[in-house]
Amino acid sequence: MILYNVFVPRIKVDHQEPDPVSVAVSVAVADRPLPVPPEKPVAEPVKPPIDRPDPNGTNKLLNAKSSPSILSAFAAFPDAVKFQGEDADEEIILLMRAHIVTNVKWFLITLALLAFPLILAPLVGSLNFLGFSGAGTGIVALIFWYLAIFTYAFINFLYWYFNVYIVTNERVVDIDWYSILYHKTSSTRISKIQDVSVTRVGVFAGVFDYGDIHIQTAAEEANFEFAAVPHPELVKDKLEELMEEEEKEWEVNPDA
Amino acid sequence: MLELLQFGLIVKLFFVVLTLFYVVFLLVVYRQISLMTQVLDSHLSPLIRVVALGQIVAAVFLLVLALILA
Numbered sequence: 001m002i003l004y005n006v007f008v009p010r011i012k013v014d015h016q017e018p019d020p021v022s023v024a025v026s027v028a029v030a031d032r033p034l035p036v037p038p039e040k041p042v043a044e045p046v047k048p049p050i051d052r053p054d055p056n057g058t059n060k061l062l063n064a065k066s067s068p069s070i071l072s073a074f075a076a077f078p079d080a081v082k083f084q085g086e087d088a089d090e091e092i093i094l095l096m097r098a099h100i101v102t103n104v105k106w107f108l109i110t111l112a113l114l115a116f117p118l119i120l121a122p123l124v125g126s127l128n129f130l131g132f133s134g135a136g137t138g139i140v141a142l143i144f145w146y147l148a149i150f151t152y153a154f155i156n157f158l159y160w161y162f163n164v165y166i167v168t169n170e171r172v173v174d175i176d177w178y179s180i181l182y183h184k185t186s187s188t189r190i191s192k193i194q195d196v197s198v199t200r201v202g203v204f205a206g207v208f209d210y211g212d213i214h215i216q217t218a219a220e221e222a223n224f225e226f227a228a229v230p231h232p233e234l235v236k237d238k239l240e241e242l243m244e245e246e247e248k249e250w251e252v253n254p255d256a
Numbered sequence: 257m258l259e260l261l262q263f264g265l266i267v268k269l270f271f272v273v274l275t276l277f278y279v280v281f282l283l284v285v286y287r288q289i290s291l292m293t294q295v296l297d298s299h300l301s302p303l304i305r306v307v308a309l310g311q312i313v314a315a316v317f318l319l320v321l322a323l324i325l326a
Contacts, residue, residue: 084296
């Protein structure tokens with residue numbers, strides 16, 4: 001205590017009355033609510049990339065060839081697509097349609113049909129020659145024609161869009177829309193597949209890299225055919241890889 | 257004159273019946289599209305349904321037009 005008194009200097013503080021203006025200001029500032037900083041937009045949680053084992057590098061190749069668009073004919077691991085009967089733990093590995101080049105035929109027909117009224121116009125005009133005023137009829141016919149062409153193109157697009165081949169980690173699914181009145185969905189488990197083969201026919205198939213994939217299944221199940229799909233060799237490799245994985249799983253746990 | 261009137265009537269009837277069949281056909285297409293969008297669901301499904309519905313509306317409009325104009 002003595003030491004403390006010796007070494008610590010004493011400071012004299014004069015008592016001062018508080019200034020009334022500064023008191024008023026400090027009270028006003030204290031009463032004012034603090035400015036709230038604008039809320040930062042909450043970013044959507046980013047999905048962590050799924051860690052898929054890829055010992056042969058086929059997933060990497062599939063991703064490289066894949067297009068993220070929903071209108072793509074070859075999409076690897078599409079996350080915005082669901083199909084009827086999909087299990088909760090099932091993951092779509094590949095979604096395929098016929099190669100985009102296969103649509104050229106109906107597209108060209110549509111273009112030709114669009115130009116047809118230009119050829120037909122003089123013939124329609126000849127109706128006046130018979131004394132029949134076909135102005136109203138002509139308008140209705142023209143609108144009908146273009147609507148019908150639109151329907152033709154739309155339905156052809158839908159045939160392409162809804163004819164889908166799906167490979168999941170569990171099975172292979174074939175969704176077919178044959179006609180306006182008939183559609184069919186069939187699937188088989190990967191473990192039931194016995195053989196996968198690829199056929200390429202024609203120059204276009206070679207140039208644009210598409211072909212048919214034939215999937216031979218166990219005797220009691222129907223065989224599958226993926227018609228004119230892009231990168232058929234790659235799909236075959238992936239299917240064979242999945243078959244091997246299933247075989248290994250079966251060896252470890254035959255009851256699964 | 258009577259022949260012309262009859263010819264006009266036949267043409268009108270032809271377009272009315274044709275458009276009527278067209279409307280029915282589009283309704284069937286819409287039904288199938290609804291089923292198929294359930295089978296394969298994606299971001300594009302609502303747009304496809306809207307386009308199919310738009311076609312039906314246009315065809316009904318054409319039917320009315322055929323009754324009035326043709």
